Amino acid sequence: MITVTGVAKSYGQRVVLQALTHGFKPGATTVLIGPSGCGKSTLLRLLMGLITPDTGSILIDDQVLTAHNAQTLRHRMGYVIQDGGLFPHLTARENILLLATFLKRAALADRLAELAHLVQLSQGDLDRYPSQLSGGQRQRVGLMRALMLDPPVLLLDEPLGALDPITRSQLQAQLKAIFAQLLKTVILVTHDMGEAAYFGAEILLMRAGEVLQTGSLEDLLERPAQPYVRDFIRAQRSPLPPL
Numbered sequence: 001m002i003t004v005t006g007v008a009k010s011y012g013q014r015v016v017l018q019a020l021t022h023g024f025k026p027g028a029t030t031v032l033i034g035p036s037g038c039g040k041s042t043l044l045r046l047l048m049g050l051i052t053p054d055t056g057s058i059l060i061d062d063q064v065l066t067a068h069n070a071q072t073l074r075h076r077m078g079y080v081i082q083d084g085g086l087f088p089h090l091t092a093r094e095n096i097l098l099l100a101t102f103l104k105r106a107a108l109a110d111r112l113a114e115l116a117h118l119v120q121l122s123q124g125d126l127d128r129y130p131s132q133l134s135g136g137q138r139q140r141v142g143l144m145r146a147l148m149l150d151p152p153v154l155l156l157d158e159p160l161g162a163l164d165p166i167t168r169s170q171l172q173a174q175l176k177a178i179f180a181q182l183l184k185t186v187i188l189v190t191h192d193m194g195e196a197a198y199f200g201a202e203i204l205l206m207r208a209g210e211v212l213q214t215g216s217l218e219d220l221l222e223r224p225a226q227p228y229v230r231d232f233i234r235a236q237r238s239p240l241p242p243l
Contacts, residue, residue, distance in 0.1 A: 004059075006057070031188050033206070049073060060073045086142060118181075161190070202215065
């Protein structure tokens with residue numbers, strides 16, 4: 001579904017993403033994990049065509065992503081960011097339907113009802129503004145907006161990072177069920193190794209714009225490619241210091 005070949009990105013002297021080559025498996029969930037500033041979100045923005053690589057190429061469904069076709073290919077990808085990224089002056093319904101209405105898609109009411117049922121959001125919530133919704137509800141609205149055009153690819157950038165632990169756990173279970181039901185190609189960014197292990201059939205551990213290791217959680221735990229991989233996992237598993 002998505003192939004990245006030799007893709008690199010820098011801003012001035014700062015290298016954000018080193019030459020990256022990777023194929024993302026269709027219908028599978030791939031998780032990008034690593035410390036802040038390691039290039040995870042930059043990679044998602046490159047895949048969306050929101051920024052252009054300095055070198056390398058990106059293939060979406062065997063089409064090379066360019067400045068000329070980026071907008072068209074973008075409609076084949078749903079994009080979800082932390083806290084939903086909703087327009088505050090629009091209701092949940094208006095946020096969800098914004099692009100579909102602009103593109104003059106048909107049967108919007110049926111699609112909206114289908115998605116509301118999928119993410120377990122009530123019809124009454126759709127007429128509220130983002131400020132009137134909880135964090136979990138805003139994320140559900142953001143997911144509905146991303147799924148509205150039924151794209152084959154979903155890109156999620158820290159979608160659950162701002163939620164309280166209970167809501168986060170509930171949405172994790174719900175998202176995993178949705179991914180399994182829809183069989184879309186999913187690329188999810190997180191800082192949390194537990195979340196990465198929960199979602200990811202494949203995990204890419206990144207540092208300083210480079211993929212250090214690719215594999216399952218078992219691969220990273222039992223066969224770390226370098227000491228940093230072991231240290232990163234160990235740091236996340238360490239108990240809290242005593243009060």
